[in-house]
Amino acid sequence: MSWIDERVDMNVYTQGDIDRWVYSTCNICSVGCGCHIAVKDNKIVGIRGNAAHPINRGRLGPKGENQWYANNSTDRLLTPLVRNASGELEPATWDEAMSLIVRKTKETLAQKGANSVAIYSTGQGHLEDYYTIGKIGRAGLHTHLLDANTRLCTATTEFCLLQSFGADGTPASYDDVDETDVLMLFGHNLAETGTVLFERVLQRKKRTGKPYLIVVDPRLTPTAKEADLHLQLYPGTNVPLLNGLIRMIVKAGRIDEAFIRNYTIGYDAMLASVEEWTPEKSAEATGIPLAQLEAAAEALGQTSRLVTTTLQGTFQSADATTACVDINNLHLIRGLIGKPGCGPLHMAGQPSSSANRTVGGVGTYPAHRNPQNPKHLQEMARLWNVEERVLPAGPEKGIEDQLSLIEQGKVGLFWNIGTNPLVSLPNRTRVKKALESVFVVVQDPFLTETAAVADVILPAALWGEKEGTMENADRTINLLRKAVDPPEGVRSDFDILLDFARRMDFRDKDGRPLIGYDSPEACFEEWKAVSRGRPCDMSGITYDKLERHNGLRWPVTEEAPLGTPRLYADLRFRTEADDAQSYTKDQFTGRPLTASEYAELKPDGRAILHPTRYSPPPEQPTASYPFWLTTGRLVWHWHTRTKTARSPYLQAIAPNAYAEINEEDAEALSLLPGELVRISSPRGWIEVPANIGNAVQKGLIFVPFHYGSWDGHQAANELTADFVDPLSKQPTFKQSACKIEKIRHSHALTREDTLQTVADHYRIRLDDLLKANRLKADHAVQAGQTLEIPISAANVTLPAYRPYLKQV
Amino acid sequence: MAELTIIFEALWANAIKIERTIGEADNPLAKLCLTVLREQKQQLERLLPKLADEGSILTSGKQALSIVYHDDELIDSYFRSWLRHLKWSEDPFLPEAERLLTVLEETKSRLTEAASLLEDRYGYDAVKYVIPAFYMPIHH
Structure with missing residues (x-):
């Protein structure tokens, strides 16, 4: 590991000694820092980093250190709320609220069919919640409308991995970040979104000079300020940059021909797609000086150890998946994957969004099973003891497509769990209007902005008040023990889902309850059986083992009992047709390939190089919006x-x-x-x-x-x-x-006015008044002239958070 | 399956109509829409002769059928996005594009009708992995 020391960050606020420290994991970003929760009088009173956890060695980020205040907030929801006939939310019992949800669900299913109930969940829950959502959604409700705010966060990670390697699961890990010679942070402001991991990178850099840090970002972020090479590209030009760099690397002959020949398909088509991106064209499109492009191509083309990370600057840009596939292509043509210090590390934004993808709470079927592959659905039918014909086939619907279906009147119930779409979704005016037209359940610890459209609100437990696991950005499964009971009247997401399944009377084909487990740990044991033999095999994990080893990276099996630091060390990719999580999509249009189209590609365990055609952002500055x-x-x-x-x-x-x-x-x-x-x-x-x-x-x-x-x-x-x-x-x-x-206000000058009296009147500085009006200090005041007066000013300077600077 | 032939011929005609109307648009969403539309048209041209042999449509025409349906899902999504773009940019083409929405909705309706016919004839299990769920009759 890179850390050479531990530093236990702690934030506890109480009088006297605490009663106990409870093992947990930070529930903020995707880094996955180990921590302990301080408990006194059955109340959470603080947090400290886990010194033994390899990911953080005791360190915590600023949000992680302060996350526990929310648990004790006086505005926690303590009872369900139901909107009454006059449109007001009023307290209800759990029985009243759940009965209403069940009645509405049954009515909707009867009126509009299976694909009329949507569950929109989160990336901040537990793996066990997501698995249960997946099982209820697919085998209980039979709906395609399972999505989460992970769509805003890590959907591109999943799809770029499916395209290139056949299955989800980011190939490299933090261990590789520790060992790499060149680290490219692509659209990834690690200094602000993953402070502990960034500190880990910089501590090693200070000690060893490595890695050479390339940061790709249109903004001069705190991350970019630490870069050896900052590529400050124009917005929406990730693909022109990457296509240009790949072309330069190929032309310089810095490719691994044997690797390409033995372990990939699609090289010629990929190469043809970048051919137009000469250095000059790439420089013009991106705004990056040619010399910087050459320096980047040199660094990326020469190194024998390269890790590339991505986050929202890539995922939330036009051509998101194509840019990430471009990055996969770069690693593949250089043979820099599956070995120490190498590989793409497509990140996640939230602390457990990866778990939602892995267990099928969103997107594909659990354990990386292909919803288009009948064999995979037959396996799931056997594992869940249901008829295969009731399991929905085919691609999922993302939240934006779900909104479109809502607008078309095809969705009757929208169940929102642990997320706040009326703040987080784009074009929220449209979102609000759409959600006002359906029955909305909001499950959250607080009255969020989304409560404005809720018909029922269910008060949910927070971090520290429930048990379960999370998956971070590098496939590490971490454990969270329950530190305290939730406040009276509050239930965990898991318990709410189980109650719903019971009330809906979901059953398997033998008439037994569909959900047969009654605790998160029992759920995890079922999940382990579902994962066995799949890329994310967790059959070798137990809760106790997770605590003993401070997290384990999947796959964790009999052969790899302590997990797997990096995927594809054997250079066998998950692209066999009957193994792959997806038959892939057309890289330009997004159309899912059929089974026969995929079979014709014959990837057969080789990685897939895709053409990377550029499609610019649909909306660009205009004369009206410059x-x-x-x-x-x-x-x-x-x-x-x-x-x-x-x-x-x-x-x-x-x-x-x-x-x-x-x-x-x-x-x-x-x-x-x-x-x-x-x-x-x-x-x-x-x-x-x-x-x-x-x-x-x-x-x-x-x-x-x-x-x-x-x-x-x-x-x-x-x-x-x-x-x-x-x-x-x-x-x-x-x-x-x-x-x-x-x-601005306008002020018509009178003969009595001076600039100073005007400034004094509006309580602004004279210099500011002059600047706002483009006037010189010796400007002669003319009666009748109109001045502009800024309506208000605020101090917007935020302090920087960079604890590593104290050390390095 | 004369009914299917009639339906898919109508879809082909709709595809031509839409292609002609938006063929010159240069917005990335319109280009995406057009690329998918042209693929759909091409697949319809492959599918139509095969409809004559009604007994084998789900073997000989399975791939084309599947692509036609999946393309339609994408066209609908890209077109609606493009429509929003046209509104926001106050594009004079907007009224014409809005009229096309009716054509797209008719296409979707005909594909739903075809899905129902195919399911009736061949059974749900035969079409489950060919036709996307959102075109299947509501009882699924």
Whole structure:
């Protein structure tokens, strides 16, 4: 491991000694840090990092350290709520709420058929919840409408892996990050989204000089500031960059011909697709100077150890899956996969979104089974003891397609679990209107913004109040023990789902209850049998073993009892037709290939190189909306702040949204730092202070998406377009068009006015008044002249979170 | 299966109509839509002669049939996205594109009708992995 020492980060607030420390895992980002929860008087009073956990050796990120405040928040929901005839949410008993949900479910199924009930879950629950959702959804409700906010987060990871390697499961792991010579963080702002892993990278870099760090990002992020080479490309040009780099590497002869010949198919078609991307064309499309492209191609082409990570800058951009496939192609043509220090490490955003994909709560069938392959469905029918004909076949529907079905009146019930789509989905005006037209169940610990459309609200337990496992971004399964009981009146997601299954009377083909387990651990034992023999085989895991070893990376089997640090060490990919999780999709259109089309490819255990044709973002700046809009995360908050806004510390640091604006653009608009501006897109508008600097390039606006309260006008997703990637169906949050407008009073000068008296009257500095009006200090005041007065200004400077700088 | 022939001929005519109407559009969503539409048209051309031998349509025409259906799902999705783009960009082509939505809905309706005919004739198990679930009769 890279860590040479441990550092136990701790945040406990109580008087006297605590009663006990309970083994757990951080429930914020996808890094998967081990931790212990402090308990006193059956209450969570703090957290500390687990010094023995190899992922973090005791370290925690700022959100991780403060996540427990939400547990004790006074506004926890403590009883179900049901919307009454006058439209008000009123308290109800669990029996009343669950009976209503069951009645509505049965009515909907009877009226609209199986594909009329949608479950939209999360990436922050437990593996056992997701497996249960998958089983209820497929074998109970028989619906295709199983999706989660993982669609916004890691869907592209899954689909790029299916395309190239035949199955989900990111090939490289953090061990490879520790051993690589070159680390390319592609659209991955690790310093803010995975602080502990970034600290791990930088600690090694300080100690050994490695890895050479390439950061690809249109913004000068805290991550980019630490890079050896920052490729600051134009928005929406990931594919032109990667196609250009691959072409340069091929032309320089830096490919592994034997590897390509023996372990891949599709090289010629892939090569033909990048042929047009000369260095000059790539430089022009991306805005990256030729010399930087050459430096990148040199580093990527020469190294014998390369890890490439991706996150939302890749996943939430136009051409998301194609860009990630491009990265897979790069590793394959250089033979840099399946060995130490090598491989793509397509990340996840949330702490357990990978688990949702793995166990079939979203997307394909459990344990990487292909929903188009009758043999896989027969296996599932046997494992679940149901008839194969009742299990739905075929590709899943992503949330954006589900919204379209809702608009067409084809969905009757939408069950929202542990996510806040009215803040997190793009074009939220459309989302709200759609969800207002169906019966909506919201299952959450708090009254989120999505409660506005809820017909029933179920109060759910938080982290620390339930037991289960999570899968992080590098296939590590981690355990979370229950530290305290949930507050009275609150139930875990798992218990709610089991209650629903009982009330729906779901049964297997022998008349026994479909859900036969009654605890998360018993559920995990069933899941293990389902996973046996599949890529994510977890048959060698027990809860106790997870605690003893501080997490294990799947597959964990008799042959690999301590897990598998990297996939494809034997260079056998999961592309045999009867093994593959997917028959793949057309890389340009996203159309699922048929079984015979796939068979004709004859991958037979070899990786697939796909052509990577560029398709630009559908919406681009215009005369009316001349700026690019991109959205993203801050280090201080998590998603829609349901948890982090309830930490006094985190909320105090970053209480409001803002818009990052390039200093040249601000100058052209004579904007003042912190001045309130209106950002509009064809879909809506927000009013936030201007954060002026060089973090964004000229022509680009960045708005954090965390702030979606109905009380203000700060929700980035009022602005975003709801287009999706053709393969992964992940929305392209990173590229919309927008405009900036100043919000100013006007003041007509009188003969008595001086600039100073005007400035004093409006309580702004004279310098700011001059700047806002492009006036010189010696400007002669003319009666009748109108001055613009900025309506307000705020301090938008956030402190940097970079603890590693103290050490390195 | 004269009924199927009539249905798929109508789909082919619809595909031609849509292709002619949006053929010049250069937005990436329109291009995606067109690429899929052209594939669908090509598959319909392969499928139509095979419909004459009604006994073997789910063997000889299985692949074409499956592609036609899956393409339709994509066309619907891309077209609706493109329509939103046209609205947001106040594109003068919008009214014409909105009229095409009726054609797309008719295509979907005919494909649903065809799915029902195929299921009636060959049984659910025979069509389960060929026709996407959203075109199957509601009892599934």
